[in-house]
Amino acid sequence: MTDAVLPPSPPAPPEPRSYPGVNWAGFRTLYRREIMRFWKVGMQTLAAPVVTSLLYMMVFVVAAKGASPPVQGYDYGAFVAPGLIMMSILNNAFANSSSSLLQAKMNGLIGDFLTPPLSPIEHVAAFGLGAATRGVLVGAVTAAVVAPFAHLPVSHPWAILYFGLGAALILGLLGVMGGLWSEKFDNMAVVTNFVIMPLTFLSGTFYLVERLPEPFRTFSHFNPFFYLIDGFRYGFLGSAEGSVLAGVVMTAGLVVALASACLWMFDTGYKIKS
Numbered sequence: 001m002t003d004a005v006l007p008p009s010p011p012a013p014p015e016p017r018s019y020p021g022v023n024w025a026g027f028r029t030l031y032r033r034e035i036m037r038f039w040k041v042g043m044q045t046l047a048a049p050v051v052t053s054l055l056y057m058m059v060f061v062v063a064a065k066g067a068s069p070p071v072q073g074y075d076y077g078a079f080v081a082p083g084l085i086m087m088s089i090l091n092n093a094f095a096n097s098s099s100s101l102l103q104a105k106m107n108g109l110i111g112d113f114l115t116p117p118l119s120p121i122e123h124v125a126a127f128g129l130g131a132a133t134r135g136v137l138v139g140a141v142t143a144a145v146v147a148p149f150a151h152l153p154v155s156h157p158w159a160i161l162y163f164g165l166g167a168a169l170i171l172g173l174l175g176v177m178g179g180l181w182s183e184k185f186d187n188m189a190v191v192t193n194f195v196i197m198p199l200t201f202l203s204g205t206f207y208l209v210e211r212l213p214e215p216f217r218t219f220s221h222f223n224p225f226f227y228l229i230d231g232f233r234y235g236f237l238g239s240a241e242g243s244v245l246a247g248v249v250m251t252a253g254l255v256v257a258l259a260s261a262c263l264w265m266f267d268t269g270y271k272i273k274s
Contacts, residue, residue: 027122030113034130038096046138049092053084053142057149060206074237081143081150082233083205088142089164090225093135093171094178094196097127101179102188110272120266124176124259131172132165139164152236159235159244166251167228171196173258180265180272199225208241224250 038045060080104110113123143152154160174196182188202216203209203225209217220226227247234240240247264270 023116023118023122026116026118027126030116030118030123030126031130034096034100034127035133037100037130038134045092045096045134046141049088049138050141050145053088054145056084057081057146075151077150078152078237079233080206081146081152082236083203083229084146085139085143086164086167086229086232087200087205089135089139089167090171090200090228091196092138093131093168094175094192096134097131097172097175098179098182098188098191099175100127100130101176102182102185105179105182105272106184114269114272120263123266124173124262127176128169128172128259128262131175132168135168135171136164139168153238154236155238156235159231161235163228163231163235163247163251166255167232170224170228170251170254170258173255173262176262177258177265180262180270183271199223202226203229204241205229210241224254227251 057077057080060076101110104113118126178188178191182191202212202220203223204220209220209226212220221242227242227250230240230242231244231247231251234244266272
């Protein structure tokens with residue numbers, strides 16, 4: 001009589017991450033994944049937003065050439081061009097991180113992000129910087145395309161870099177929060193149509209907010225997008241409608257606050273872990 005063959009014991013679950021420091025290889029892989037994700041469909045993610053901005057420029061500047069009075073002493077094309085560039089940065093940074101996470105959740109692939117030994121900080125950094133990269137890249141291409149129509153000066157390069165990168169990070173992190181919160185595409189559409197779009201168009205992209213009737217004029221000064229666009233425009237034109245210092249502080253504060261919120265969501269597994 002032979003001994004019964006015992007079934008093999010089930011494999012032990014993987015050990016949790018137990019090494020200190022930063023998982024640079026994992027971070028680079030996830031960041032590269034976010035870059036390649038939009039790069040492979042460049043006609044949709046890069047070319048289409050630039051064409052949209054060019055059409056705005058054609059409608060608001062070329063079609064109304066001579067009919068639009070100078071704004072803050074500058075030609076209307078020079079005034080509106082920084083707003084169009086910033087709008088491209090905001091929309092594309094948000095779209096990159098939000099769609100990446102939401103599609104992973106909808107397709108049941110969110111575990112691909114959670115299984116590797118990546119900390120919440122590395123997740124937030126990879127998704128946020130990936131979204132910011134797309135936003136800055138689209139903004140740079142948009143600037144090159146609209147420049148022949150606007151003849152933009154450059155008064156304060158530091159403001160262009162600071163507010164451009166800050167806006168890309170803010171909307172990239174906001175997209176991370178939206179992607180983790182949303183359970184279907186309808187939820188994301190609510191955020192886009194009722195939060196992002198109104199804040200963008202009521203921020204002085206195409207006009208001076210002082211010309212708005214109340215209560216929209218007062219509301220605009222509590223709109224963080226107003227300070228992002230106003231500071232970005234200050235970098236080109238050298239004049240601002242609001243306080244540049246308030247914009248600098250607000251931008252830094254929003255990056256820290258949104259990054260902290262994203263860290264909490266990943267750390268607690270908010271809507272991504274049962």
